[in-house]
Structures are given as C-alpha cells and as structure tokens.
Amino acid sequence: MYPIDVGGLRSFLDRRLRATARPVIPRTVWLLGLVSCFTDISSEMISSILPVYLFVHLQLSAVQFGVIDGLYQGVTAVARLASGVVADRWRQYKLVATLGYVLSAICKIGLLVTGSAWTAVAAILSADRLGKGIRTAPRDALISLATRPQDLGSAFGVHRALDTVGVLVGPLLAFWILSSMPNRFDAIFVVSFAIALIGIAALVLLVDDRRGDVSGERHLTTDLPSLLRNRPFVAITTVAALTSFVVVSDAFLYLLLQWKRGSGAETIPLLYAGTATSYLVLAAPLGRLADRVGRTRVFVIGQACMVLVYAGVATLDVGLWTLGLVLLLHGAYYASTDGVIAALVSTVTRSEVRASGLAALNTATSLTRLAGSVIVGVIWSWRGPGTVVTLALAASIGMLALSAYMLSATNDRPLETGTA
Amino acid sequence: MTTAPRLRSFAIVVAAIIAGAGAYLYFARVESSTTPTGPAGTADSAAQLQAVARIRKGAHVAFRDLTPGPTYGHLTFSSLENLTQRAGTTLSCNRLHFSATDGLCLTISTAPVGFFGHLLDDQLKVTQTINLPGMPSRTRVARNGKFAAFTSFVAGDSYLAAGLSTRSRIVRVPSGEDVADLESFAVSRDGKEFHSIDFNFWGVTFTRDPNRIYATLGTGGRILLVEGDVTAREFRVIAEDIECPSLSPDEKHIAFKKRFGSGFDAWWQPAVVDLATMTVRQLPESKHIDDQIEWLDDGHLLYAVGHSTSAPLRRADIWMIAIDGGSPSSIFLADAESPAVVRR
Secondary structure, X not given: OOOOOOOOHHHHHHHHHHHOOOOOOOHHHHHHHXXXXXXXXXXXXXXXXXXXXXXXXXXXXXXXXXXHHXXXXXXXXXXXXXXXXXHHHHOOHHHHHHHHHHHHHHHHHHHHHXXXXXXXXXXXXXXXXXXXXXXXXXXXXXXXXXXXXXXXXXXXXXXXXXXXXXXXXXXXXXXXXXXXXOOOHHHHHHHHHHHHHHXXXXXXXXXXXXXXXXXXXXXXXXXXXXXXXXXXXXXXXXXXXXXXXXXXXXXXXXXXXXXXXXXOHHHHHXXXXXXXXXXXXXXXXXXXXXXXXXXXXXXXXXXXXXXXXXXXXXXXXXXXXXXXXXXXXXXHHHHOOHHHHHXXXXXXXXXXXXXXHHHHHHHHHHHHHXXXXXHHHHHHHHHOHHHHHHHHHHHHHHHHHXXXXXXXXXXXXXXXXXXX | OOHHHHHHHHHHHHHHHHHHHHHHHHHHHHHHHHOOOOXXXXXXXXXXXXXXXXXXXXXXXXXXXXXXXXXXXEEEEEEOOEXXXXXXXXXEOOEEEEOOOOEEEEEEEEOOEEEEEEEEOOOOOEEEEEEOOOEEEEEEEXXXXXXXXXXXXXXXXOOOOOOOXXXXXXXXXXXXXXXXXXXXXXXXXXXXXXXXXXXXEEEEEEOOOOOEEEXXXXXXXXXXXXXXXXXXXXXXXXXXXXXXXXXXXXXXXXXXXXXXXXXXXXXXXXXXXEOOOOXXXXXXXXXXXXXXXXXXXXXXXXXXXXXXXXXXXXXXEEEEEEOOOOOOOEEEEOOEEXXXXXXX
C-alpha cells in the first residue's frame, strides 16, 4: 500500500522509478496502436468531408442533416456496455473488437453504394458509430491484459499517440484526394475502406488474442455486481464521468477561442490539429510519468491543465502565443487523462471484468459528455459565451479539488501482478 | 502460426488492398481530368464574357443554371427581353443575389472543402471570399449595394445533437467586412424586451435604406416577422406567421413563404402581405417552394420549385405568379433556381 500523500511520496517515487525504469510496451500494444491509427485515418477521412458530402452530393435538406447528426452522436452508449460484457463473458476480446472494426469498414463501402436515400445514409452512419462503440472496450482490455501492470500508463499512452496520428492524417488525405479530383467522393470512400481493411488485416493476422490465462468455468460468467462493489472502480469512474460533464467539449472550446479572437469558422480545423498534435506528442511521455509517479497524480495534473486552459481563455487576450499555449495545455489534458484513466480502471479491476469495467467507464463518460454539452449550449444561448467561460473555470477548479480528494483515497496499486 | 508466415500473409493482403485502391484512384483521376469541372471563374472564354456583359447592360435576371450537363450549377444570366437565351459563367453558386453593381454567390466547394461566399464586382470578378459557418441557405444584396446578407445552416456547433440552427450575418459590400450578426440584435415585442434561448434568424430582405431590414425570427416553434435597424442592432416583432420575407421594389408588399403542417411534413407556398393593411393574400399556387421569393416587378413574383425526384442531381424550375391572385403560375425559366432580378 502506498497511500498517495506527501509523506509517502519519497518511497513511492523510489519504488516506482526502480520498477519502471524501462517500460515494456508489448508487441500487441504497438500493433493495436497501428490498427487504431489506420482505422482513425479511415474514419476521419469520412467525417471531415461528411457535411459537404451530404449537402453537395445528396442535396439533403437541413432538417434531415440534423437527424443524421443526432443519430450519429447518440447511438453508442448501450452498444459500448454490451460489447464489454460480451467480451468478458466469452473471453473473446479480439473477436468482439474485430466485429466492431469490420462493421465500421463495411459502412465505408456502404456509403459508396448507397444512392440519395437519406434514411440509408443515416443508418450507415449510425452503424459506423456502433462499430466504434463495440470495439473500444475489448480493444482497451486487450491492451491492458497484454501489458505489465506497472507499464499500463505507458502502454495506453503509446496506443493513444498512434491513434491520434490517424486523427491528424485522415482529414489531410481526404482533402488531398478531393482537391486533386473534385467531387470524387467515391474515391474517398474507396480509399477509406481500403485503409480500414489494412487495419483489420493487421488485427486479425498479427495481434495475439488474450485467452491464455483463462481456465475453469468461473470465467464463463461475468461478475458485474462486483464492479459496483469495487470502490476504487466506482470512485475512478465517478470522477471521470464528472470530469466529462464539466469539461467543455472541443467544439465549444474552439467556439470560445473564436469568440475571443474574433476569427471565423475556417480556423476550427487548425485548432483541432493543434490539440491533436499536442496530444500526440505528450500521450506517451505523460503515460510513462503516470507509471512512475502515480496515475491519479497525473490525472489530477490533467485537471489542472484544463483549469489553466479556461483561465487562459477567461483572462488573457488570446493572441497567437496564448492560443498555442492553450492548445498545448488542451492536448496535455487529454494526454494525462484519457489513456491514464483507462490504465487506472485496468489497475483496479480484475481481468475477468476488465472489458466490462472499461466499457462502463466509456459509457458513463460519453453520457455525461453529452449532458454537459447540452447544458453548455443552453447557457451559451441564454447568458452568452462570457458566462460559459466563467462557469467552466469555476467548475474545473471545483473538479480539480474534488478529484484530488476522491482519488487520493484510491489505491493506485495493481490488484494483480505478473499478468504479462 | 509463427510470426514470419503471419507477417507474410499480412504483407500479401496489404499489397492486394493497396493495388486495388491504387487502381481505383488512378482511374478516378484519369476520368476526372477528362471531365473538367472548372474552378471558380477561370475558364470563361472571351465570347462568353461578352455575351454576359451584353445581357447585363439591360434589365436581366441572374440565376443558377440547372440544365444537366457541363453548365450545371453555374451563375448564368438572361435578358428580361429574351429569356430563351442564356449566357453563363463558370462560377458555381448554390444561392446568389445581385444589386445593380454587386453580387454575392454562396457556394458549397469541394476543393478546397467548405462553404464560401464570393463577393462579385461589376465585372463579376471575385473581390472577396467569406468563409461561411455552414451550408448556404439565403442571400440578399441591398439594392444600393452597400450591404449584403446571408443565412447559413449551422450543424457543426449544434449542441443538441438533433438540433439545427441558422446563422445570419450582414457584411459590407464590396469589402466583405463584418457588419453584424443578427443574433447580436436586441429584439422587442409590443414595446417590451423579448428574449429566448432558442432565437434563430433567417431570410433578410433590405429596404431602399439598407440600414432598415426585415427578417424571420424563429422561436418556440413560432415564426415571427421582425423589422429592424442594422446600425442600432434592434429588431421589433411586427407580425406572426410570415416567413422568409421579400420586400417588393415599391416597398408596398412583402412576399413570403406560408408554412403548412409542421416538422418533417411541413411545406411552404407563396403568399403576399400588404404592408399598409397587413392583410395576407394566399396565391393560387399549390406547389412547394423552398428558397426566398424574388420580385420580377411590383406585381409579379419569381420562385424556384424543385422537381420531385429521388435522383441525386437536384432539378428545379423558376416559376412566375401575379400577386393579384387572378392567374395561375407559369414557368418563367426551366432548369434554373435562385433568381435575382436586376434593373438598371
């Protein structure tokens, strides 16, 4: 037991530094990172051109676009949870994840063959989201089960960094294809499909499934109630869910920055790229830092980054340098929370319910994120962006204090050792 | 399987995928280079430009040509004296409007990807390009050319996932400089301040004094006609159920879209309100209209009616109707939409 307090920090640091002098990133993690990279290139190619495609090619009316957008956002919560439970129950992490990847890939080719029937387009886009919901938890479970417990932060960091490469490359590739052959959306769908297939091929042919340590029929049932009795798990999930609720979504943060700078809608893709670059660069180092000094600690650092982001937006004239700093901190927030929280949940859940735990985390955070966005939207329209910034700053400071308090009681020690 | 054979089969699969996608890209590239789609305003021949200039010397109508073929979607002109002859540019516009001197062409572009508004000078040169926050919806240029207004559908920042809002802005002509976002206007109703979180503005129409405008305010499922002052940034609600107004040249009437039904089943038909008495006259037109109505003259309206087809290519015609309601509508220009009448 190393309770995380200042007194214990020294011995804690000593042990950690010795234990994780060299993180071991298993081949599986690199390969899954590569799979995610390809998949994200594929899906970001589509989503970056989707509004234009729907309007130019399909001549959808705006109302129909609103419906599609809604389906696109809201469909995954249940699927996430179910896929985690299924993967745990049948110990079929790779199979369930593969199904999710395959479903999304089929959707790319579906867009190519669908005509202008907007219901078909809406169904395809929902299925694509469904695929993403299905694959996330079993994929993260594979990462966590393949990695030594003391290296989990580094492993998730490496995975998230590779994932973010795809986020950056996808839109560039799509724009390049469209500018070299205008209006050929079919070419985008075909290339997107091909890249998704490469990702699936890497998953199916190269990634090892994780079934080796399974024995006895105990594993054929999932002990879901044990998750709810698992106090560290509940505390971590609660903190993560509250954080998602409080943290203003990317879209709104960028609107706030535009409001401060008075710039037009054209800069939004650049802001996304700025955050993604920072996230990409910092994910692995901050993951490793989490392994060394404690994951809860780095998670709290992430919260502090978000406080600084809002403080920057609230108080300063957002010049170019400030803008860069804000985006750097925004990326640092992701780098010190997203993979780190997955590592934390992996640390405190037994392997039999690992995918379920990760899935519950995903479901909780995506639901609170949606709720938070709705509320931010209402406050924005009702009181204006100034109030949004003030409230976000206050809420993030409160969240910083709350998570420092709640997580300080959370045992950061792995429950199982030597699973790798 | 050991690692080496798995790597080998992976390499083979990847090579096959790359070969397939590469071949598709190659043929797509060859195909699209043989059917040029012409970037904005670059390929106009001298003869074309002369024909356009000749038509634009007199009273004319500017519109979006929808004849299937190479001119589809292009900004095109016809003389009001001779509607059978068209002279086109290669500028693609989804919505357009003109004053005697200036124009605004809203376009959905695939290279670069995005929504843009091109401000056009008297020579149809693009003087300024505005980045639109979303899909082009309505546009008007004030008759004296000082201001232009446009409405975009914004889906990107809709916080309620299924919600969709409009964003309307007024810009200075020809600089394109921002004058006002209609969302920043103070609204009053019956002398009292009126505010709600779900305000949406669309469909601006200018008066002879470009500072004074009419527009639509949507809130709580109701449609309100507002009249306002651009410099003072004030609107006042003057009527209900008058959507997407269009002021007649003599400023005696407002033509508008009357809404029937609601939600997905809603449709719109043209109607006219007399501003002196505020009496509404429904016109003998049963077809559904979408875009803002344009005035041909003080007694006649122009509006686009889309073909009911499931084909991906949008087809529409511009129809004409007299506002006295005495005669049925007739086709004014086939295969065209977004009319803008210019009389010098």
